[in-house]
Amino acid sequence: MTADRPRRPVVSARLRILLWLIVVMAVAMGSVALAVRAILIAEVENDSVQLLEQEAREFEQFASEGLDPDTGRKFDDPGRLLYTHLRRQHADDDELLLGVMADGRIIRQDREGPYDLQDDAAAMRRILAAPGPSGRTPSPAGEIRWAKIETAGARPATFVIAYFIERDFAEVDQMVRVMGGVSALALLGGAGIGWIVSGRILAPVRLVRRTAAEITEQDLARRIPVQQRDDVGELAATFNAMLDRLDRAFATQRRFVDDAGHELRTPITIVRGHLELMGDDPAEREETMRLVSDELDRMSRIVEDLLLLAKAERPDFVQLQWVPVTELTSDIYAKVRALGDREWVLDGIGEGEARVDPQRVTQAVVQLAHNAVQHTGPGDTVRVGSALDDERARFWVADSGPGVRPEDRERIFDRFAHGGAAGRRPRTGAGLGLAIVTAIAAGHGGTVRLGGEYGQGATFELDLPRAGRGKGQQP
Known part of the structure; x- marks a missing residue:
């Protein structure tokens, strides 16, 4: 040792x-x-x-x-x-x-x-x-x-x-000695002034040090007041920005753990209960294994969605590139038609290029189409389209389902939130779909809007900057 x-x-x-x-x-x-x-x-x-x-x-x-x-x-x-x-x-x-x-x-x-x-x-x-x-x-x-x-x-x-x-x-030596005495006094005075001035200049640095020593994972809310417009002030501002990033990172981590624990607890309980009660009857064992397999699949989807939402906090969540909106819309339309037996309509198609992440945009629109399928029945109409102007690129999915109740219009974009109107099918998802769509829109610097009146269907629109000023990306 x-x-x-x-x-x-x-x-x-x-x-x-x-x-x-x-x-x-x-x-x-x-x-x-x-x-x-x-x-x-x-x-x-x-x-x-x-x-x-x-x-x-x-x-x-x-x-x-x-x-x-x-x-x-x-x-x-x-x-x-x-x-x-x-x-x-x-x-x-x-x-x-x-x-x-x-x-x-x-x-x-x-x-x-x-x-x-x-x-x-x-x-x-x-x-x-x-x-x-x-x-x-x-x-x-x-x-x-x-x-x-x-x-x-x-x-x-x-x-x-x-x-x-x-x-x-x-006399020259005497004059030099007098100069030396005066210089010594000036040196002492300058040292005193330098001590005071350096203390004032370095005060934010000491504050940064003390704040860094006092900050813990449970207390990231403290910030340093920025009062100087110089390098030291920039240091304090940079330190505050670092604390903001750490705060968001820990918040994302805690939210991930809380969400995972909350949402996975139910399928784990179901799996454990069925396994404990499973008997020797082959039919019962087959039914139990089917239920366990379904719950495990649901757990896997929840974990994948949570990991995707956690990754949305990273600067490289979206990879922007110039893509033809016409081709992107056609590809998305071809994919969503396989989601269910609906009356699929290509409602519009933008002409030109937009700087977006084609995979993330496709993922978001497919998720909106999947929600539309869940809240409509066979033969109902689901419209998919896009539009492009000088500033914005828009992608939307509109259905003829029951729509969203007014009291749920804001809440449904939160994690694990479900609309009050369940539509024509029982609820099967974890309530992360619209949260993922919101994260993809935010990664592009855009938003998700909900249109349509309750009882007359719902329209979800992805509104993105055409120039692609996404988070972590340079325009």
């Missing part, structure tokens, strides 16, 4: 939707934060390059065009040039401007800079010894972006522009 497998924990659809929403939102917000950081870093890099280039251009322009305020002539002393230029510049908080003389003396602005670069001999040595006009170098205050320009003359000096970019990077 194998052990039962442990049940896997059930994760609700609502929770899965929320988790996917959180993951998608987190990935989207993280991607946005990374993209924003990359953009801001690129802007910081670009701004630092532009600042260095701008300071370099201003110094070059001042060196070539500027005049010494003391002499009114161009600068001939690099130290005087650097000193004058530095006094006129207003450096940013992260910017440091220095002048380095050939003898190593450093000229600086009279302000507190971001870092005492002039005291960092190693960093100054790297900047001055670098072959290019700009570059990067590390320092205790972070990375330095620098540019340098050498003055012309016998005693060249160097103008150094240093930009400490780490604080800009720190």
Whole structure:
């Protein structure tokens, strides 16, 4: 005996939707934060390059065009040039401007800079010894972006522009952290809203699940209210349609069992009683076997009729095809003439084609003719005919019998129902004939109508759509 497998924990659809929403939102917000950081870093890099280039251009322009305020002539002393230029510049908080003389003396602005670069001999040595006009170098205050320009003359000096970019990077990181905090709050808010919205959207699904769990074979009447015109609403509507089909199927099954039990109980009782009372007399035994055989035949007919009525609930009960009504009527007339010694009359014949099931139509009309034979006598008239127009196909059987009493006109189409006027012959059927005819008409999307006045005969007409819009069939 194998052990039962442990049940896997059930994760609700609502929770899965929320988790996917959180993951998608987190990935989207993280991607946005990374993209924003990359953009801001690129802007910081670009701004630092532009600042260095701008300071370099201003110094070059001042060196070539500027005049010494003391002499009114161009600068001939690099130290005087650097000193004058530095006094006129207003450096940013992260910017440091220095002048380095050939003898190593450093000229600086009279302000507190971001870092005492002039005291960092190693960093100054790297900047001055670098072959290019700009570059990067590390320092205790972070990375330095620098540019340098050498003055012309016998005693060249160097103008150094240093930009400490780490604080800009720190501001970018701080902004990204703020974005992360805001995104986290937005994520929590979005998760809460998603939980509420998903709950409202999935409410019909939960209702479907609970309804399915509560429905039993004895209780198929519950339905789900459809309030949304979307996929979830369609699910509820589809579920209701499924319940309708199940309800009809179980109702058909119960009705079949009830009808079979009700109608078969009598012949079974008759058969059992005659068999129990049967003696040894050959004539009595022969009579008993004849009665038993008749009852068994009747039971067989009842079962076949009940099975046919049960099959009428299936979509494939009728198989539609275009058939010539003239030929179908002629075939039906030839078959019904053998049912009894009556005055058979072909009352009319439709010309053209109709989309019907020829076997079911034949079965229905033959059943109507059989009823007419049961309620008439030899020599009475039974008329069979058909007619066809643009929309309808009609088949009828009319007899000259006693007709149907007004109080029975509706009831005779029910199962196991018999008319109050029995006609000229004792009742022999189970009362399923007209129910079968009604089922065949309904399978075609049509109806059965009863005409004629009581005492003047009866006319049963099968009225069907010519286009054959039958149940389970496409027009």
